Amino acid sequence: MSVPDTAVSARRNNVPFVRDAAPVDYPAIRAVMMAAYRQYADLIARDIFSPYLADLLDLERHARHGRLLVVEADEQIPGSAAFYPDASVQGFGWPVGWAGGRALAVHPAARGLGVARALLASCERLAREAGAPVFGFHTASFMTGAIALYERLGYRRAPEFDFDMAARYGGFGATPIMSIAYIRHLTWTRAHVDGVRHARCTAKSVDPKQRNHQ
Secondary structure: OOOOOOOOOOOHHHOOEEEEOOHHHHHHHHHHHHHHHHHHOOOOOHHHHHHHHHHHOOHHHHHHHOEEEEEEEOOEEEEEEEEEOOHHHHOOOOOOOOEEEEEEEEOHHHOOOOHHHHHHHHHHHHHHHOOOOEEEEEEEOOOHHHHHHHHHOOOEEOHHHOEEHHHHHHOOOOOOOEEEEEEEEOOOOHHHHHHHHHHHHHHHHOOHHHHHOO
């Protein structure tokens, strides 16, 4: 079976509900992120992992420059992510105008339920609405489960945007740990949609008699 062009799950009737986060959600988001990223704490040095996690947990900054999203189920929050309409403000080398994702987290107890897929699909929708030509994000090289999911969903590697996490968070001389980039080219941008709508409105406004002579 071919991979669909978007991250929307084939089980559309069971897609988790995604909404904008409010400040009252921040403690639940942080709890999800701590649970989701705890498994990686022993894979890299503490002096790298701690500032990396602190960066992810800086929800106020994510909300200030982007948009925080959460999945809600049974009055609980099992997943969250940050969407950036202009990914270049993250400082990871993304081109101006590309949209980006950041800090995607799914509680371990909710994995396999389509939470990450729903968050990615929402980010892609927002990126298209913003008119971004590309949606991109980074994941760590040691996050093998996440990498497998992104590749199943058809995201493409963009190694020209990879960077060394150890150098960014741990300083000079640390053993390199790569943060690897994935992207999807978005064909239905806002400009495209607006153009299609304009063409349809123009066609409807043409007098049928005139249309027969065109």
